[in-house]
Amino acid sequence: MSIRNRELLNLLLASIVASAAFASVSIVDTGLVTARWLGYVGVIFGLYLVAHVVARFTVPYADPTLLPLVGLLTALGLTVIYRLNPEDARRQAVWVAVGIGVLVATLIWLRYDYRVLERYKYLFGVSAVVLLLLPSLPGIGYRVNGVKLWVKLGPLQFQPGELAKIFLIIFLAGYLRDKRESLAQGRLKDLGPLLVIWGAAMLVLVQTSDLGSALLNFGIFLAMVYVATGRALYVGVGIALFLGGSAALYNALGRVQQRVTVWLHPWTDDRVYCTITGKLDFRQNCDSYQLVKSLYSVANGGYGGTGLGKGTFQSVDGTQLIPYLNTDFIYSAIAQELGLIGAAGLLLVIMVIVARGMRIALIAQDGFSKLLASGLVFGLALQTFIIVGGVLRVVPLTGITLPFISYGGSSIVSNFLMVGLLLLVSSRATAAADKR
Template identity: 40%
Template sequence: MTTQPQPPVAVTPPLPTRRNAELLLLCFATAITVAALLIVEADQERGVRWDLTSYGLAFLTLFVCAHLVVRRFAPYTDPLLLPVVALLNGLGLVMIHRLDLADNTFSGNRHPSANQQMLWTLVGVCAFTLVVSFLKDHRQLARYGYTSGLAGLILLAIPALLPASFSEQNGAKIWIRLPGFSIQPAEFSKILLLIFFSAVLVAKRGVFTSAGKHVMGMTLPRPRDLAPLLAAWVMSVGVMIFEKDLGTSLLLYTSFLVVVYLATQRLSWVVIGLTLFSAASVAAYYLFDHVRIRVQTWVDPFADPEGSGYQIVQSLFSFATGGIFGTGLGNGQPDTVPAASTDFIIAAFGEELGLVGLASLLMLYTIFIVRGLRTAIAIRDSFGKLLAAGLASTLAIQLFIVVGGVTNLIPLTGLTTPWMSYGGSSLLANYVLLAILVRISHGARRPFRTRPRNTSPIAAAGTEVIERV
């Protein structure tokens, strides 16, 4: 009996990995960061010292190590993701250093925040490399969907259960404070809950797409299928009420609505979700003082410019001072805005870089978000599509909340600017977000090989089974 020879495997032409382009862009990001640092030092009359180049070399070395990990374990990743984050992180470090100089001048601060932020950058890049190295396939995360959801809820609930001395700052209970160490668990909850949302929506898609009544051109879900939406609503309202964290409440709930809409393509889920959240917000306005104060400050911040409206008033003055082209790095007074290195770092950039510089920063974020959405379109599995789109959309929502708050477009919420604001929890969580998106991007761009399914003469021509290389 003779065995029929197998036809050769047809391999699609390999896509260029573009890793050299990524390395070149990382060098360019380092050059911009070092140039910004030199400008700050010169404008602060500290002189241009050769030892500043050591900071640039350390920064470049750190991200070259991350680049080598990507080259080894995820070579087909989008080449723009890591360089954009490196540039945002570098400019954030420069602005935090600039604020340290002002703080040293007026208060004699001996513990510069920029050194701590650089340490957290090192920890964040290490976390990035570990996730890229050990997460071989993003679909492995779907197996732990419910575990991720439970962990995310526990992390959200811990600050509300702790005494105020261990969890409260500026009126919001969002911290876990230990001796010499503190963490903001909501930063990690947003990633864990997105994994949970994506896994559940893929596994239970029939529940969310079940047909109900048709009202005003929309197909409403059946009442018994609204349980997941109500659970997300209760969670977000609980964060708003018990932790007094309006930003996290809005971020988590809108992220859930975006992922649900992407999974079902039904506007009715969004309409119902926004109606529920609006009703809860109106009720919270009349029932809770902290919500009412935030809204009243948003409506008229100049009603109490020395009290509740002080932060937003100083932020608006910073933008007005910056104008179109800004005062120049090191020439403004961004330290007059409280929490300039954390919640209001966008206002600091707005004053010293002006509208043009701030628009450039927002364009960097836009590039990252668009690349994340392109990854969601290109990836072939439903879980990867929802997770990539959810991560990119969450970043876009958070950026809108931050910029909208400091410009008084929406009520101030207190979220940090990803990769730029001072804070270890935010930096570490966003580097983990980047690592997951890098892994999904690699899965979307890597080449495939094809093999005929049936080699008999009567087999249908052109029928193929796609296999991963």
């Protein structure tokens, strides 16, 4: 069986799983066994089928598991979002369609040689900083929950940081390929342009209070430097700088202190000062309300879960128990309805994508491709760890999204762009390996 036929077969299997999940939610929602859910599943499968057909002609040797696994994740995300809010699910489906369109456009545009992106590495670096700066500009940027992440232009609103992350990876891949030998030899002067672009990006992220993205981009930076040079010294220095910077931010920013306090002490036996109301209250009823309710949700799922559509996310008067459930805390909803088994299975799917992506990086023949693939995949893995770790109280909670699952157009579109780049690298690397 050819590579692309295997991809088609995997897509069919993913569609069967997605159909069963959506049918379960539909039956619980309506109390009837109807076929109306077939229309939703058919549209999503049709979009992925278009992407598959384009992949046959543009990336014939690409990994056959990436697209089906991404399809499975987005279908699960749409199912859970539909279960929580059908209107949000319809909007998310539109963004999935836009994301698949971006994937298709990327494959067609760069089908001959994606390495042309390396020529414009400095442009990508500067553009990343500009994109990160946009939410701070008066008139177009606005703050949500104390964080300046969003840009609003008329009816359109988006998070430029999602695209900036990919631009930074392209810049780092191009620059580190040129300078990796001198950096491996310890010539620190070649770190100059690298630190200027990266440092500017970090300062903008801190200024906008988007500390989750700052941590994500810092981790990607360290990982790509290590892949390029093979020197653990850079990683050690980076971790030391991170610890020092974290201590400085903790002392300087009340928001960081609050996040750390909520992480370490989400419950209190005595009433403490509530930053939301300005009054004394138990912390679990105020600052750590979301985290505590999320932990209860995860615990309620047990091993096997309550079943799709049968979780408890609203009080008796209709109030949502976990604010922003379909974005920052969607993993807690999945853990309640699918249990430990389903939540672990979701993470395993992401781990398989990461493993396949690292394999792509290993077999790639040129430095730019290796660094690009490893940066994109490590970013996916680290982002998943940060958000899931925050929900499970392994690390302090940050406001980033779970890739391909959480509600949000900017995240979905940028993730599909990432998949397109990985497919391009994979096809070229596999074709070159087969010729040897």
